[in-house]
Amino acid sequence: MKAVQYLEDQLGRPVKFLFFSPNTIKSQWKRRVLSYLPEGYIHPDEIVVIGGENGNGNGYAAIPGARGIIVNYERIAADPTLIQILQEAGFDFVNFDEFQRAKNDKGKTSRNLKKATKGIDYRMATTASPYRKSLKDPANLLAILDPEFYEKEQREERGHNPAYAAEYTNMTDEEKEDLSRFIIGKYIRGEGVPDVGPLRSQYGRVKRHGIRQSTEELTGRKITVNYGAGAYDLSEAEAEIYWRFRNADTQFPDVTLTGTEKLDLLRHVLRDVSVLTPEFVQEKIAEKRDKARKKGNEYSSIYTTLEKIFHAHPEMRNLGQIQSSRYKALENVLQQIPLAEEVVVFTDKKEKVVDKIEGVLNAHYGANTSVQITGDVSTDIGPGRYFSDRELAMLKLQVNEGIKAAVATQQTAGEGIRLDRVRNIILFELPYTWDDIKQMIGRLEGPGQTRDINVYIINEKTRVDQGIINLINYRRRVGDRFLKGTAELTTEEILENLVERTTSEEKDIGPYIQSDLELLLKFMGAMRDKGFRENYRLLQETLIHGEKASKFFARVYESIIENSLPGNMSRLISQVVEGLGGKGKLADLGAGTGFLGRGLAEYELDMKVVNLDINHDALAHGKEKAAEKGLKQGYILSDMGAASLRSGSFDYVVASLSLDKQNLDERVTSLKEAFRIVKHGGYVIIAQKDDYLTTEQKKRYLSGVERLGGRVAEISGSYKGEEGHFEAFIAVAQKIGEPSEDIDPNDFLYSRKEVKGTRGHRKEWGAPSKQRCETFVHEDGKLLQDKIEAYNIEAQKRANETRILGYQVVVLTEQEAQRRYRNQYHKRLTPGTSFINVDNTGGVVYTFQPNADRTRLETAVREHLMTLNKKYGAAR
Structure with a gap:
């Protein structure tokens, strides 16, 4: 009202004013307008209040002739007919109380406010919360204070400012820096913002005078925030x-x-x-x-x-x-406050919780010593009354010595209540922003406050309350620096605070509400392509909900594995091993908790299994589980590429869902290691998520496996589960030779990364009973069992007719070898000497290898062909 008086002095005539306020305090505004002006300055009938009771347009006729109009935000948002009436009423001055209500520039309230106040020259806003969740909030509010200027600015900025354009995450570092400088200059320093007229609250002017001053600066009263007193465990x-x-x-x-x-x-x-x-x-x-x-x-x-x-x-x-522990925490806080001092407890919910809190207060201070100030307590002022029920409750706490406490909802903190007799606030639960806390503290900061203010916050020690505390402190730091007009904000802080996101997506909140499965997938995603050293460090040093990552991995992985992606992969591999004979020794490289080794027993495969992994806790967990089933298996703590295992000592070597955690050099080393420790004629089985490789990459992968000394089995390829969501790529190769010297590491690239976040592949890890697969279908439409049967038939044929690198191999007797050698070289073959003769025309290789088994014979032929290929470009 001082602004109205000042403006009238400047203009030399009466000013017609328009006030916007929340519905719950519009009547208080009329009373306070009259109390703040000199007696007789304005007659009460010259002020018209428009609220929910005017839903049918009642009272609208009085607007043109009134000196002052008070309208609630709810009415301007709900009734478009009111907009034109206000436009035509000829107001000189408008004030927006609790201005944060209009922060959404795309919302109906904000749009209608701009229309209704178009043409009003002098504008003012009052709010304790110009910045709450986003740096866009102040800009959007100021767009209402000076719509013509800021709408033009917004149009110009649409391609430059992520507040109105695309998210900044796709920008280059240079673009981010440029954008950051632009925002600092315009929105923090107020560069290029004109200073026009008294009370014209454009941004530069507001910044120079300070958007907000702290209670300490205004009153000298200190605010102490205490989290420790209200901390408790569930x-x-x-x-x-x-x-x-x-x-x-x-x-x-x-x-x-x-x-x-x-x-x-x-x-x-x-x-x-x-x-x-x-x-x-x-x-x-x-x-x-x-x-x-x-x-x-x-x-x-x-x-x-x-x-x-x-x-x-x-x-x-x-x-x-189930009884809530939070009420006991409230009792503990009350015990730390002197009985002579009043308390107000703010809560987010009014259903039942308010009554329980009031019960705790009455038990502490005595019967009937507390009042409720909530949305259920009426704000209407009936005929013959001067105060609403809510105001009466507030006044009882202010002036009645017998009332020691109040319980209020957080919503009412922004709706005109004043409790400056009280010096102690207890937040029964936390809001998501510091400005919301400031709103509640602000109820105690009136002119009657003579003492320092204590704020006690009830919070659970280890769960999402702690994430909310971190978020509040972060927003407080950013908001304070922004509102004070400093340029201390980092580029990331500025840009992050321009991107719209839900509270659950905030980096301080997400880890506290994500499920164990989501956290596991996030951690495994962080391990992609990192390599042994970095992954070992992550396992040992990362804490997930206070638990070491290696232990978290072992516990959670084991709890969900049965009916999820790794469980289905294990069943796929077990069926392959069973189909290929299922006897002998098997090494599982990157075994985790050893689920595959234990699963083989379900197929009644009597095999000796060695589990190898870098996670000691996972191996220990698996060993314990195996012992429960009466299984004796080996466990080795080692990197996949550095295992001290004897060459040619295993019939099967498996690497399932593990090679993607290694960098490319380590991956090649591990694959060489797998082919080193497998027997001639044994099998190397590699399994990965199907979408880790493109179609072309899969072809290169299989070619690379052949260069490592393997013959790729027709079993290899992409598979889907018939019962649930499961997609995998599997390479099955029989060792028939030694690795080539010209191995190309790029054959083993995983060119597709996981989808951002976890929603894209959570289905594969699935829910109990819905994703378990026992039947697997190859990309060509054939069942796995049929693929294995066909492969075994072909393998039997190869026992009589061998083909290597596209050549048919014919094994000669010594007499046949002598005859062919004499015909080609016109001399006798030295007895006991090996002989290999390549017929390019017929695509046949003739060979004689004295005292060699079939595997050694095939190895010799392969090496001979590869040498010729390297030397001449084709075998000769």
């Missing part, structure tokens, strides 16, 4: 429910939770899980669904999800029996 029962909701993807496979829904559910558990009874959920659904139907919408929320969970999992219907 009970065992609460922790179990929290764990189940966090792991909803595996615990409740029949429902799908968005990140926002899961975050809301987890906060319900931390606040008071006993509220979530089937009866309460049904009431909420009925109430919300009815409102949605009236708007012609379908209703879906965490309550409809809970209804599905209750139906599919009857054991979850007893949540009402």
